[in-house]
Amino acid sequence: MNTRKIAVVITARPSYSRVKSLLQAIKEHPQLELQLIIAASALLDRYGSAVNFIEKDGFTIAAKVFNVLEGENLTAAAKTTGIGILELSSVFDNMRPDIVVTVADRFETMATAVSASYMNIPLAHIQGGEVTGNIDEKVRHSITKLSDYHFVASESARERVLKLGENPEMVFNTGCPSIDLANEVIQYNGLTFDPYQKYGGVGRQPDLSNGYLVVMQHPVTNEYQDSRRHIEETLKAVAQLDIPCLWFWPNVDAGADGTSTGIRSFREKNQLDNVHFFKNMDGMDFLNLLQNSKGLIGNSSVGIRECAFMGVPVINIGSRQNKRDRGHNVIDVRYDQQEIAQAIQTIISQPRPASSAVYGGGDAGKKIADALATVPLQFHKTIMY
Secondary structure, eight states: OOOEEEEEEEOSHHHHHHHHHHHHHHHHOTTEEEEEEEEGGGGOGGGTOHHHHHHHTTOOEEEEEOOOOTTOSHHHHHHHHHHHHHHHHHHHHHHOOSEEEEETTOHHHHHHHHHHHHTTOOEEEESOSOOOSSHHHHHHHHHHHHOSEEEESSHHHHHHHHHTTOOGGGEEEOOOHHHHHHHHHTTSOSOOSOHHHHHOOEEOOOOOTTOOEEEEOOOOGGGGGGHHHHHHHHHHHHHTOSSOEEEEOOOSSTTHHHHHHHHHHHHHHSOOTTEEEESOOOHHHHHHHHHTSSOEEEOOHHHHTHHHHHTOOEEEESSTTTTOOOOSOEEEEOSOHHHHHHHHHHHHHSOOOOOOOTTOSSOHHHHHHHHHHHSOOOOSOOOOO
16 A cells, blocks of 8 residues: 555644644554644744644654734634635645645634645544534534544544534544543653743742642633633632642634733733743643643633543633533633632532543544545545435
């Protein structure tokens, strides 16, 4: 069998951790050749330069696509997607991949899907079939209909993709590749690094030896006008705590400017002795940090996925993860200071939740790589409805 060229497009910081184990599995597979394309906010320093971690992990980058339009609003997101279609089409034309792989539901992934589809390149989608109730859901289901192969993370996601009319033979419940990393991290003995020394950051450096919380809250694209108010409720709840909090900067989404401005303004007016801010962190280090924390506050999908597997308590704020499959670790609250504060006291005082395998057992990367090596190369749909 000839070696297949697999182009994987990474467009944002979280997407890398989602597929790191898959990249390694493709790299090691005798019948596959990895073509790694880094684009959009994954290249930008203000969002943590995920590209630096990718290169440090030993992956060779075949192409870089700079397509982010400044603005952090809905117009900028739409135009960024358009530029991505233009640029990625040229990259695909030059690289001639056998299969293109796109990840999850961020707006930039739409550019990958459209470019590959119009160029008759077979398209594989990771993490399709999930529901959240916001703009990401439109993007996710649209990419499902553009894709030829579906590597879903849960059984309910598989059933949803089938209801969308996709060929059952091309829908694989592999679990989520991010759980592969979590499966490694739970073997570690305690926190293996000093976050302040390794990553710098901004703010006081409270002692972490008696426990700490992690905060990661992103704007919600269909509520972006309220992003500053949303983050202020969390800030007010966290400011009252006497436990250290390690806070991570938001994604580049519509409303990110409001979130960032809210954080900066609050810091200027209030003394946050218990809070330290980070731009980014290596994916394994971040999971190690979460595993040894008292819990995660915010609305990141890492709370729904990896934290479920690791048994880390999570306070999920607002609607961003609405309707996603959950483990036993999540408390859902509104954008309300008092609700957040009460939930924090709950997770601090209660025993850690049990581990859940709702998103797989830690072997997704290899399963997906094996399937990419053997699926028929097709860019047309078999009508199932």
